[in-house]
Structure formats: C-alpha cells, structure tokens
Amino acid sequence: MSSPFKVLTIGDAMITLNPAVKGPLRYVTQFERKVGGAELNFAIGCARLGLGSKWISRLGEDEFGRVIYNFARGEGVDVSGVDFVSGRPTSLNFKEINEDGSGKTFYYRYNSPILTLTPDMIQEELFENIDLVHLTGVFLAIDPKNIEIAAKVIEAAKQKKIPISFDPNIRLKLWSIEEARKAYKEILPHVDILLTGLEEIRLISGMEEEDELALFAREYGIRDLVLKDGANGSKLLRNGDWTRAESFHVTPVDTVGAGDGFDAGYIYGWLNGFSKERLLQFANGVGALVTTVSGDNEGLPYLNEVNAFINNDLIVER
Template identity: 40%
Template sequence: MLDVVTLGESMVVFWPEEGPLGAARTFVRSVAGAESNVAIGLARLGYRSGWIGRLGDDAFGRFVLRTIRGEGVDVSRVRLDAAAPTGVMFRESVLGRDPRVYYYRRGSAGSRLGPEDVDPEYVGSARLLHVTGITPALSPSCREAVEAAVEAARQRGVTVALDPNLRLKLWGAGEAAAALRPLIGRAGLVLAGLEEGELLSGRRGEEEVAGWFLEAGAGLVVLKLGARGAMATDGTRTWRSPGFPAQVVDTVGAGDAFAAGFYAAWLAGRDVETCLRYGNAAGALVVQVVGDTEGLPYREELAAFLGEGDVPTR
C-alpha cells in the first residue's frame, strides 16, 4: 500500500556550471518533473510514494528512471517508450530573478502518457493522489490520463490533491482555467500560488482567489504566498502560517517542496496550520539549493529546521 501516487512527465535537466547558457562549456545534469519532485520529496520524508509516467527507452530515460527509483519512489508503473525520446530541459540563472527555463519536450515519451498507463487499483492503493495542471496541458492523451487517475481515486475513496502549476508556455490562462475547473471540483485539496490563482480566476487578492477555487468545488484551498508564507481556507475557517527566512538561490521546485511538506503533515493527521508550517519549511530549504530535487529535505533535516524531535510518518 502506498501513501501517495502521482503521474506526469519527468525530464533530464541541464544547467551551466558557470556563466550564461550560450557560453557554457560544462553542465550539471539532473532530473526535473513537478510530480516526481513531490514523490521524491515525500520519500525522503519517510512516506511511500509512487510515480506513473512514460520515459524514452534511451540513455536519458534510463537515467531518470534510475534516479527516481534510487530515491525510494515506486516506479513499477513507469513505461519505457521506444517510439519517443525523453524530454530535455535547460535552465539559466538570472541574477535576482527566477531562472529562465527552455523546454525540448514536443513529441516526448512523457507527452504520450495516456489512460491506458493508469492502473485504477494502483491509484486506489494510495491515500492521496497528487496531480498538476502541467500534465493535462501536454497533450489530449495526457489530459485523459489525469482524468482517468482522478476518477479511479474518487471511486476508491482516495483524496485528490491538485496543484494547478500554471505554465503559460504550454497554454493560456483561460484555456487552463476551463480545463482545470472540473478537476478542481473533484479535489479535496488544492495547492496554488497566489499569482497563478489570480491568472486562472481573473480575480485579485487572497480571499477572492480562494473563493473562486471554493466555488469550483474544492474542499480545502491552500494559497502559497512566497516569502509571506501560506494561507488555507475551507470557506468556513481560515488558517495562516508565516514564511521562514531563507537565502534564495533557486526558486525552481519550491512549490513541489511545499506540497511534499504539506502532504507529510496532512498524512500524519496534523492540523491545517501545522501542514502549512511544514510546507513553508520544506520550501524554504529548497530555495537555498540549486536544482529541482537537490534541496528536498530528509525527515531529520526538516525536523531539525523546525526544531522538532522527529517528523511523523504515520
């Protein structure tokens, strides 16, 4: 039995060891993917996570598979696709700003994920299904895969968690809002950034944006507020938790780290304010390290950062 199942595209990511992308001669190679980031984050915190996906049956695909498996994530439902390549991403740091990201994913194996890749019983073996708005933006078959996973979870009493993870390089805010609204209505948890929430809803401010998600049918709405921390509301009560001081080196992956920290506390039955605190702490640790997964904390590291004796896993 798993604690969390997620699905989506994972890629190889490269960033220059020094200098701008166009002048770089040497690169660091790693793994990137919003959903597998969360799975790795939870595995490091002592939870049983599984990732569903497609990778190219190539050197990069095998590297990604080995890396995610090596983090303790169950990859038994990952398919190596000989007919399509593994996606590639390049990142370029820009002083004082979020990194520039360049995707080479058109026709990738990840974009060929489909409902046939989703094992309903596998999804049903988990306590939580985590999905994002990235996967349904990749292709019609990917959208069908997410819908199949959400339906399998709902039929088996598994809580659905959605991170909209809006990517304007993949689709516009209006198209994303129309596609994600049905998923929001079936989600027990929605974890969104305030800015992307404003783009999706066409509203401004925390209360108005949270209200849009609640009107769409979400159970608990969590808004990530950057350095200010996070807030959550179920329409009746509102909770807030301040952010932690951090020397920001790389903001990529902060939202995925927040999700892993939040879910870790949620799965342990902690109150909403504690869930927010765990999410904020994990996010603060990640932004101080370059890379999507490199800064994801292990259980003892998160406990030490929070000043706690241990991070509960059950």
Template identity: 35%
Template sequence: MAEIITMGEPMVVLIPQEEGPFAEVGLFSKGAAGAELNVAIGASRLGHSVRYISRLGRDFLGEYLLEVMKREGLDVSAVSTETDRLTGFYFKTKVPSGDPQVFYMRKNSAASGLSPADVTPERLQGARFFHLTGITAAVSASCLQACRRAKVLAREQGLQVTFDPNLRPALWRSEEEMISSLNGLAEGCDYILPGVAEGRLLTGCDTLEGIADFYLERGVKAVIVKNRSEGAYYKTAAGECSRIPGFHVKRIVDTVGAGDAFSVGVLTGLTEGLPLSEAVRRGNAMGAIMITSAGDNDALPGREELIRFMEEAEV
C-alpha cells in the first residue's frame, strides 16, 4: 500500500557529455526524467512507498523507464503501456553552471493520453498524499481533466493534495489559459509550492506574502514559496508564517530538478509528521543537493546522506 501517489509523464533525457551546440556534440548519456517521476524516486529513496500513475509507449524507451521505476522501488501497478503511441524524451545542453537549454520530443506521447479513467478509487486507496504538478495539466486536455479528477477524488478519499505549478508556458495555448487552469487546479489544495517567479505570474502579486495570501483566500491550507538561494517562505491558513533560509553549495552544476527535489523534502517531511517549518527546511536541503549534479534525479539522496548534508552544510 502506497503512502504517496503521483501522476505524470516519465521521459528519457539525453545529456551531452561535452559543452557546445548540439550540432557539434556527438556523445550523450541517458537518464530518466519527468517532474513527477523525480518526486517519486526521491520519496522512495527516503524510505517511502510511492505509486506512480502513468502511461508508456511499448518501445525501448518505455522499457528502460519501467526498469528504472522498478529498480527505484516504485509501485508501477498503475503504469500502463500502449502500442499506438511512443514514449517521450528530451535533450538538454551541458552548461558550465546554472540553467541548461531543453528541447522536448513529447507531442502525442503515450503519457499525453492520460485521462480521468486512469484515476480510480482503487488506485488511491490507503494513500496519505497525492502530488500533482502543472506540467501534467499542460500536456493535453485529457491530462488536465485527469488532474482535476485526481484532486477531487483524492480529497473525497481523505488524501492531502500537494500541488507544484511547475510552469511550462510553451505547452499552453496562451498565458491566460495557463493562469486560469493552474489557479483553478490550485484552489482547495492542501499545499501549493510555487516558485517566486511562478507565483508572481500566476497571482499578479509582487511579494511573497501577497502570493501566499492569494492562494489562502482560495482555500489552500498552506502556501510554500520557493525563493531560489534565499530559501523559502511559507504561510498557513491559521496565520503561521516564516522564512526558512536555504543551504549553501560550492558550485551549481544544473538547476533542472531542483524544484522537484524541494517537493520531495516537503512531501516526505509532512508524511512523517514533521512541523511545516522542518519540512520546508528539508525541502531547501533537497533542492541544494540536487543542483550539484547534471542529472534530473541521480543526486537525490538516501536518508543518511540527507541527514549528513543538513548537519554539515552552510546556510
């Protein structure tokens, strides 16, 4: 029986082994990627049981991803395979530090066919948390409906819902549609975890407190705003609020996956009954660890490594 459930599109990521334009790069390494898959892997490595709802193509990329999921200890009973659609993948550049460029090959992928039919009471039974992201909601109209169904059904079954907006403007027909859809999905969730830039775009508010208040007024129980190297700010419906400082790392290698790692820290902390302040602090630590690696999830730590980092790292 899973404690945590998430749903989304798993992808294969191809990473150049040298810096430079794609036309001049000849050697790539492959890895597993996808925001929700990153969260599932991270939570599993910290000792939690996770069920992943998704669809894969019946192809060699899908076979690879399914093996990764099993190796990471995920419950794949809700992962189906299709013969008429392919598994998505993407490329990202290798950069000296910071944000790489990404190029997606995901149109009409198997996971874009996710629909409300993939979210059933049986698949949610016994879990404590359902984690959603705005990426899945953006992939297709049926995926958005699946996310809406998941939120409603999870609340009906007594699960708490966490939501990371994780904006992907290129996947939406317009900015207006993106803002309306994601704010509608956020409404009534237990926890929402926007980045500060995302929060400003979605709410029109400039301050961390303003972003939080926007969602608290819409029935969210707690808002946690990621503020990059500054750490994070949270505010609850009960009025509790605090700024939790981030952790210092010597070198930022790649920022992809940092937000997912933050979600892992918060989600697992809440699952374990930690105070929200401590769960957010864990989220900061997970995000800091993640940006020291070029992969999307390979740096996600086990419990002992996480504890050691939190004890020894600078804030």
C-alpha cells in the first residue's frame, strides 16, 4: 500500500561495476553492470517502501545515462528533475568486495554531468507536494558549488516548512575532513533529522559520549540525532532522551547501500508517525536486509518484506 507522503533528494548516480569474484580488484577480470549512488539508493529505498520519491540529478546523454534514467523510472522514482547533458560522460565506479562482505569503491567521475547543475536551476516548482527533503554529504563533496545548491534547496524547503534530513556520508576520497566539517557547519543548523554513523559523528564533532552529543544536537537545533552502528544496532536522541535498538542477525554479503536503506526506513517511519522504538527497529530491519544481497540497491526491501522480516526475525523469501 502506498503512502501519501513524498520525499525529494538530489545527487549524482553512477554505473556501478560489480566484480564477478571477491578479493583485490587487480585480480578481477569480469564485472556485472549495476546502478548506484547514495541519493538514488535512498530514492529507490523510499519508493519500494511505498513513499512517493523524487530525485534531482544530471546524467550523461549516453547509453549509461539512459540505463540509470530508465532504471530509476522503472523503480517508481519521479525523474522529472533529471536532465541529460551532452559531452559529459555518465560517472562510473568499480567495487571491490572482500570475503567478509566489506569492500572499497573506486570512482571515475571526472567531468561528471552533475557538475552542470547550478543554484539557479533549483526552482520552487520542484518542491510541490514534497513532505521531506533528504541531503547527503556525497553531493556536497563532489564540487564546492554544490554547497550553494544545497543552500538553495534548504531555503526553498524552509519557505514551504518542509523538514530536512541529512546523512553526512563522508567520502574522504572526494574531500578532506576539514573541508567536510566546514561544509557541514553550514548545513547542520537547518537539519531536522541527522542520520549518521558513529565513526562519522566522531570525525565531524570530535565527540562520542552521549552527553557531549546531546550538547552537539542542541547547539544545531537537531530534532532527531540518529546514530547508525552496524551490527551494534542504532540509537536515537530526541528531546534529550536516548532510545536504542539492537541490530538484526544476518550474514552480510555486501554492506554497500545499507546506510542508504537505513535512512529510507527511518524516513518512512518518521513520516508515518512511528514510535521511537519502532522507528529504529524498522530502519535496522531495512539496513540488515540490504546487506543480504549483493549490489548497491538490489537488497532494498519492499514494505511487506521488512514487516515479515521484523516480525519473524528471519530472512524472508525474496
């Protein structure tokens, strides 16, 4: 059953080339073509859960650009904010996956089509019927002017009283931690929901103790500070109180995209008024299911799959 709520996100997408075998990339000779990108993963995750989902981006006017566009549209994502750009190749990345499911990603996004997106392209009509805007640090890291674009998105959202969620999603291959902190200081005062990893919040704030993080959230006016900690579960700070939820026991095969799935699950529950405990449980369930399937977004579950998984604490037939 679809939800009456609709989310909007903005960011790059890439063709992801997944290795046919596990281990160091230098020994891999065959790859499978997939589609990836943090913001697109989030948009697809929301769409599969039944939320309306809109994605703003730019793609190369090439075969790979068409692959991404058609894939997103086929998943039910609103792509009316996506345009094709000639002379700019669609970005690529190659994944390296280790035997334990962990891995690395190698990016090839020079002269990316997303670089043609400018602040003046963020028009008011993009925000019609939007209930929440989701931003990530990946988009901010790609190009310095994207901070201006994010500021324009935030301004438009605030004018319409649309809440904003933010996942720092730190990519130190794209920028330094000093650059990231500077950008985040501009974004955080406008964030309603901060969805971050435990290690990320340490890097951003230099804090990790709960009382310190409570001060951090209060300083920036963050309503929900959500900490994702993988197999250790997650916790939420709201109104000065912490709520915790344990992780689900699964055997991970690919951890890429789990954080994006968690974000989609949390936003679904938040928009639908879930209790704090159920919010974390639901988001943990989505994130856990993502890790059981290889690929950036192939493991993003549908609503009935999440509910069945949470209720039974078992991997469902997929």
